[in-house]
Amino acid sequence: MLKNYPSSSFYDEMVAESSxxxxxxEKFYRILQKLADDELLEKHETAQLSFLRxxxxxxxxxxxxxxxxxxxxxxxxxxxxxEDWEKIExxxxxxxxxxxxxxxxxxxxxxxxxxxxxxxxxxxxxxxYYEQQAGGLNLPHRNHIYLAGIDLIRDGNGVYRVLEDNLRxxxxxxxxxxxxxxxRKVFPEFFLEHDIRTLEHQFSHLYQALLNHVxxxxxxxxxxxxxLLTPGMYNSAYYDHVFLAQQMGIEMVxxxxxxxxNDIVYMKTMRGxxxxxxxxxxxxxxxxxxxxxxxxxxxxxxxxxxACRKDNAVVVNGVGNGVADDKAVYAYVPEMIRYYLxxxxxxxxxxxxxxxxxxxxxDVLSRLEELVVKNVGASGGYDMLIGPQSTSEQIxxxxxxxxxxxxxxxxxxxxxxxxAPAFQQERFYPCHVDLRVFAVxxxxxxxxxxxxSRVALKEGSLVVNSSQGGGGKDTWVLREGAENxx
Amino acid sequence: xxxxxxxxxxxxxxxxxxxxxxxxVLKTRLINALETSEAGPLAEGDWEMIxxxxxxxxxxxxxxxxxxAEKIARYxxxxxxxxxxxxxxxxxxxxxxxxxxxxxxxDLWEILNEHHxxxxxxxxxxWSMQRIHEYLRDIQKLSFxxxxxxxxxxxxxxAYNFIKVGKWMERGEKTARVLNVVxxxxxxxxxxxxxxHYYYWLSALQFLNGYDAYLKRFPPKMEPAQVISFLISYEQxxxxxxxxxxxxxxxxxxxxSGQVSHYSEELFxxxxxxxxxxxxxxxxxxxxxxxxxxLDKFQNDCNRIxxxxxxxxxxx
Numbered sequence: 069m070l071k072n073y074p075s076s077s078f079y080d081e082m083v084a085e086s087s088x089x090x091x092x093x094e095k096f097y098r099i100l101q102k103l104a105d106d107e108l109l110e111k112h113e114t115a116q117l118s119f120l121r122x123x124x125x126x127x128x129x130x131x132x133x134x135x136x137x138x139x140x141x142x143x144x145x146x147x148x149x150x151e152d153w154e155k156i157e158x159x160x161x162x163x164x165x166x167x168x169x170x171x172x173x174x175x176x177x178x179x180x181x182x183x184x185x186x187x188x189x190x191x192x193x194x195x196x197y198y199e200q201q202a203g204g205l206n207l208p209h210r211n212h213i214y215l216a217g218i219d220l221i222r223d224g225n226g227v228y229r230v231l232e233d234n235l236r237x238x239x240x241x242x243x244x245x246x247x248x249x250x251x252r253k254v255f256p257e258f259f260l261e262h263d264i265r266t267l268e269h270q271f272s273h274l275y276q277a278l279l280n281h282v283x284x285x286x287x288x289x290x291x292x293x294x295x296l297l298t299p300g301m302y303n304s305a306y307y308d309h310v311f312l313a314q315q316m317g318i319e320m321v322x323x324x325x326x327x328x329x330n331d332i333v334y335m336k337t338m339r340g341x342x343x344x345x346x347x348x349x350x351x352x353x354x355x356x357x358x359x360x361x362x363x364x365x366x367x368x369x370x371x372x373x374x375a376c377r378k379d380n381a382v383v384v385n386g387v388g389n390g391v392a393d394d395k396a397v398y399a400y401v402p403e404m405i406r407y408y409l410x411x412x413x414x415x416x417x418x419x420x421x422x423x424x425x426x427x428x429x430x431d432v433l434s435r436l437e438e439l440v441v442k443n444v445g446a447s448g449g450y451d452m453l454i455g456p457q458s459t460s461e462q463i464x465x466x467x468x469x470x471x472x473x474x475x476x477x478x479x480x481x482x483x484x485x486x487x488a489p490a491f492q493q494e495r496f497y498p499c500h501v502d503l504r505v506f507a508v509x510x511x512x513x514x515x516x517x518x519x520x521s522r523v524a525l526k527e528g529s530l531v532v533n534s535s536q537g538g539g540g541k542d543t544w545v546l547r548e549g550a551e552n553x554x
Numbered sequence: 555x556x557x558x559x560x561x562x563x564x565x566x567x568x569x570x571x572x573x574x575x576x577x578x579v580l581k582t583r584l585i586n587a588l589e590t591s592e593a594g595p596l597a598e599g600d601w602e603m604i605x606x607x608x609x610x611x612x613x614x615x616x617x618x619x620x621x622x623a624e625k626i627a628r629y630x631x632x633x634x635x636x637x638x639x640x641x642x643x644x645x646x647x648x649x650x651x652x653x654x655x656x657x658x659x660x661d662l663w664e665i666l667n668e669h670h671x672x673x674x675x676x677x678x679x680x681w682s683m684q685r686i687h688e689y690l691r692d693i694q695k696l697s698f699x700x701x702x703x704x705x706x707x708x709x710x711x712x713a714y715n716f717i718k719v720g721k722w723m724e725r726g727e728k729t730a731r732v733l734n735v736v737x738x739x740x741x742x743x744x745x746x747x748x749x750x751h752y753y754y755w756l757s758a759l760q761f762l763n764g765y766d767a768y769l770k771r772f773p774p775k776m777e778p779a780q781v782i783s784f785l786i787s788y789e790q791x792x793x794x795x796x797x798x799x800x801x802x803x804x805x806x807x808x809x810x811s812g813q814v815s816h817y818s819e820e821l822f823x824x825x826x827x828x829x830x831x832x833x834x835x836x837x838x839x840x841x842x843x844x845x846x847x848x849l850d851k852f853q854n855d856c857n858r859i860x861x862x863x864x865x866x867x868x869x870x
Contacts, residue, residue, distance in 0.1 A: 320656050
C-alpha cells in the first residue's frame with residue numbers, strides 16, 4: 069500500500085523516514101493490509117453515501133445561491149498516542165483559560181492594556197470589540213467561552229502548534245461524532261483491536277456546562293431552560309446545530325421564535341410564551357440583536373442584549389469573543405498566558421509578522437513567495453495568499469492589498485502542515501491535515517478526546533477548510549498503555 | 555413545542571398528501587385518456603377538470619394557450635411556477651422536515667432527502683410520458699412509506715398529532731374539491747345533453763382512490779347521489795369528508811387533552827359547525843342543485859378551520 073508513497077520534508081502522521089510505519093499505526097496498518105483493493109473501494113463509497121443519505125451536509129455559497137454538499141470522509145484515521153494527547157489536553161486547557169481571563173479583563177478593568185502587554189490600539193480599534201454591548205456584563209462563572217475550537221498543526225519536527233483560536237461559533241463538532249459513527253459502521257474490524265478513548269458521554273459534559281450558565285435572575289436556577297439559536301437551515305453549519313440540539317435534548321429556535329418582553333426572553337410555543345434562561349447562539353454578534361448591532365438583521369432577537377444586561381438571560385458563547393480570536397490578537401496569546409497564569413505556553417504559536425510594523429512589512433514584502441498572508445478579519449480560507457503556490461500576478465495583487473491596508477494583514481512562514489495518507493480515487497497519497505480540538509467550559513474546562521481532523525484532499529493543497537474542498541478524518545486518542553500491545 | 559415547529563409538522567403532512575393526491579388524479583386521467591382515446595372538445599374539457607383539481611387553470615393558461623395532455627402533465631408534475639406542482643410540494647415537504655429534523659424520526663427525513671437527491675440528477679424535461687407514469691407511481695409509494703414511518707415510529711404526542719391534523723385537513727379539502735369540480739362538470743354537460751354523466755362520477759371515485767371500496771359496498775351502478783353521499787359522509791371510507799373531519803376533531807381533542815379551553819373555543823366551535831352541517835344533509839338526499847352550494851360552503855368552512863387552527867397554535 070505504501071510502496072509508492074512519497075516522502076518529503078513534511079512530518080507524516082503515519083509514516084516515518086524510510087517508509088517505516090510509526091509504532092502507534094502498526095496495528096492499523098496490519099489490519100488495513102488484509103483488506104483487498106475492491107473491498108477498500110466499496111467501503112470508501114459506503115462511507116461517502118452514508119453522509120449524503122443522512123443529509124449531513126454544509127452549504128457552500130456561490131453566485132447562484134447555495135449548494136448542499138457533504139464533507140468528503142477519508143477513512144485513514146489520525147491516531148494520537150496517550151502521552152501526546154495528555155500534552156495537547158493540558159495545553160488547550162491552559163490556552164482557553166488564559167483567553168477567558170483576557171476577555172473578562174478587556175470587557176471590564178482592561179489591566180492587560182494598562183500594563184502594555186497587548187497594544188490598546190489592537191483591541192479598541194478591533195472590529196469585533198463590542199465594549200458598548202458586552203462591557204461590564206455579569207456572566208455566570210465569569211465565563212465567556214462555552215465552546216472553543218482550537219486549530220492545531222504540526223511543523224516539520226512534529227511539534228504541535230496553534231494555528232488559530234475559534235471562540236465565536238466553532239463548527240464541526242457534529243462531524244467528530246459522525247466520522248466516528250460512520251467509521252465504526254464501515255470498518256468495524258479496526259475497532260476490535262484498538263483501545264480508543266470513547267466519545268460517549270461527551271454530551272453530558274456539553275449539556276452540564278451549558279446549564280451552568282444560569283442567569284442571576286432565573287426563576288428556575290436548578291432547572292433552567294436552554295435553547296440553541298440557529299440562523300436557520302440555509303446556514304452552512306445547519307447540520308451542526310441540528311445535531312447539537314438533538315443530542316443535548318434542547319429546543320432549537322430561530323430568531324423569529326424568540327421574543328423579549330419587559331427584558332425577559334421568551335420562546336413562542338403552541339401554548340403561549342415560555343421563559344428562556346440560556347441561549348446557546350450560533351448566530352454572529354452582528355446579527356444577534358438589531359437594537360444594538362446591525363439593525364437590518366432579521367435573524368436576531370430585538371432586546372436580547374438588554375435582557376442579558378438585566379441578568380434575565382445569558383448568551384453563550386459570550387458576545388464580543390471575536391476580539392480574542394482575531395488573527396492579529398493571536399500573536400499575543402503566549403503573552404496572555406504568561407500574564408494571567410504566570411506559566412509558559414505548553415503549545416507554541418506559529419510565528420506571526422505584523423504588517424503594520426514598517427520593518428516587518430518590508431521584510432515580508434521582499435519574500436512574499438515563501439510566506440502565507442492572511443486577512444485578520446477573514447476566515448474559511450478566504451482572502452489569503454499562499455506564497456509558494458501562487459503566481460507572480462497573485463503575489464502582485466496581494467502586495468497592493470497590503471500596502472493599501474497594512475493593518476488588515478499578517479504574514480506567517482509557510483505553515484508546515486503535517487501530512488497523512490488518504491485513500492481517494494482508489495489510491496493512497498499524502499494529504500495535509502490539521503486538528504480542531506474542542507474545549508467546553510463553564511466553571512472548569514473539559515477537552516473532548518480527539519477532535520476533528522481536517523484534510524486537504526486536493527493533492528499538495530494546504531487549505532483544509534470544508535468550503536474549499538477539505539475533508540474529514542476520524543481521530544483516535546489511544547488509551548494509556550494501549551500502544552504497548554501493538 | 556415551538557409554534558414554528560408545529561406549523562412545519564402540519565405542512566410536511568399537507569405537502570406530501572397534496573403531492574400524493576395530485577399524482578393519483580393525474581395518473582387516473584392519463585390511463586382513462588388512453589382507454590377512451592378521445593379527442594376534441596370533450597377531452598379538452600376533461601383535462602381542464604384535472605387542472606381545476608390539482609392547480610389553478612387560469613395560471614396554466616397564462617403560460618400555455620391550449621389544453622394539451624403532455625403539457626398539463628408536466629405543469630402538474632414539474633412546473634416551478636405552479637406552487638402546487640408535485641415537485642414543489644415535495645421540495646417544500648423536505649424543507650419543512652429539514653427545519654424540524656430534531657423532532658421527527660430519522661427515517662422520515664432520510665426518505666424525503668433521498669427523493670430530493672435522486673431528483674437532483676434528473677433532467678425532467680427529457681422524460682418520456684412513460685417515465686412520468688413511473689414518477690407518479692413513485693410519489694404515491696413515497697407517501698405510503700412516509701405514512702408507514704410516521705405510524706410505526708412516532709410517539710403519540712404533539713408532533714404526531716400535528717402531522718395527523720395536516721393530513722386529514724388536506725384530505726378532506728381535496729375530496730370536497732374533487733366533488734365540486736366533478737359536479738360542476740356534470741351540471742354543465744347535463745344542460746347540453748340531458749344525461750347523467752356516469753363516467754365522471756366513476757372518475758371522481760378513482761381520483762380519490764375509492765372506486766374499489768365503493769364497489770364493495772354498492773352495486774356496480776354509478777348512481778350519482780350514491781357516489782356523492784359515499785364521498786361526503788360514508789364513515790368507513792377514509793377519504794370521505796366526514797371521516798377526515800371526524801379525525802381532525804379527534805386529533806385536536808387529543809392535543810387539548812379532551813378539554814375545551816378559552817383559547818381553543820373558537821376552533822371547537824368551527825368544527826362543531828361543520829359537523830352540524832353534515833348532520834343536516836346526511837339523512838336526506840341532496841338534489842343536484844343543492845350540492846354545489848353545499849360544497850362551496852364546506853370548502854369555505856374548511857379554510858376557516860384551517861386558519862383558526864393556525865391562529866390557535868400561533869403559526870405565523
